Amino acid sequence: MMMSILRALAESLHKHNISFTSYFRARVPLLKIADPSSALRCDLVYHDDTAHRAEKTALLTAFVRLDARVAPFIRAIKQWAMVRDMGDASKGGMNSFSWTLLAIHALQRVQPPILPSVSEAGALTATSAASHPDAMDVDVPMFSAFQPAANAMTHSELLRFFFSLYTDKFQPGHQAISVRASQFIPLNESFANDAKAHGTALFVEDPFDEHDNTARTVSAGVFRTIRHELLRGLLLTSPAGAGGKDAGGAAVDPVAQLMWPVPKDAVIQAMFF
Numbered sequence: 279m280m281m282s283i284l285r286a287l288a289e290s291l292h293k294h295n296i297s298f299t300s301y302f303r304a305r306v307p308l309l310k311i312a313d314p315s316s317a318l319r320c321d322l323v324y325h326d327d328t329a330h331r332a333e334k335t336a337l338l339t340a341f342v343r344l345d346a347r348v349a350p351f352i353r354a355i356k357q358w359a360m361v362r363d364m365g366d367a368s369k370g371g372m373n374s375f376s377w378t379l380l381a382i383h384a385l386q387r388v389q390p391p392i393l394p395s396v397s398e399a400g401a402l403t404a405t406s407a408a409s410h411p412d413a414m415d416v417d418v419p420m421f422s423a424f425q426p427a428a429n430a431m432t433h434s435e436l437l438r439f440f441f442s443l444y445t446d447k448f449q450p451g452h453q454a455i456s457v458r459a460s461q462f463i464p465l466n467e468s469f470a471n472d473a474k475a476h477g478t479a480l481f482v483e484d485p486f487d488e489h490d491n492t493a494r495t496v497s498a499g500v501f502r503t504i505r506h507e508l509l510r511g512l513l514l515t516s517p518a519g520a521g522g523k524d525a526g527g528a529a530v531d532p533v534a535q536l537m538w539p540v541p542k543d544a545v546i547q548a549m550f551f
Contacts (some may be wrong), residue, residue, distance in 0.1 A: 284309060287322065298322075301368050310366075319360065321374055333486055334375075337396065340421065341382055345392050348385060351436055355381040361539045362507050370500050376482045376493045379457050384440040386460035390427030395460030396485045398424050434515060437536070441512035450501065454481035458488065480504070511536055 284300070284307055291298045291311065299310045309322040342349045359365035359377045367373040385392040398421055431439070448455070453462040454469055465473070468489040469481045476494070479501035484490035496504070514535050 352381045363540045390429050394421045394424035396458040438515035445508045456483045458485045
């Protein structure tokens, strides 16, 4: 059922000359769609776990509605990961949902916090899931216990905090990133066993399943590349950021350099943790 729907969608996209890449053999089959005119990309997934999907949709919707900076910040992080060759799980990178969780976690950790922990949310419900499984309308969880403070950080300052958080404070071999708790938490037994059995190097807790690592495909080698890019981002967004020059010799905004694609012939050198 799931595959037939995705294949039918792929045929429709092809007929309308919409650019896409299919990943029918992935753990969760999907279509990656790209719009050349706007450079926007999205993943189209049909998943049998309707209730779980609806909960995630409700949660992300609630977060986005809390502050106008949330949606563009998440998009910036995902775009940065994609152009730096880290955002495609099928090619060894980390999946889009995990990058979204990393972005949300950073907004939970700034002071004062821009976003609350998931544990501060009210009941996460999806009224449409039971009676209308194919509908997208969901009840948005209310963060009644969360009192937004006056955080005036700019997008550039938030980016610097993101890179600082994951390079200076995070201990990847001993901690997991938890949006549920809005903090780094010790690896549970399930994650520790996964690290030993499969060499998993990064742990991002699913907000609705504390035993599910959404970054399970990230190996030590891939994480070294991610670590390298996080350090590069920290350097570029620092007050004395490395200002590059364009082809005409003009100075380039250091933050804009984050979005420079990785040269095809570049060799990423391993960085020390």
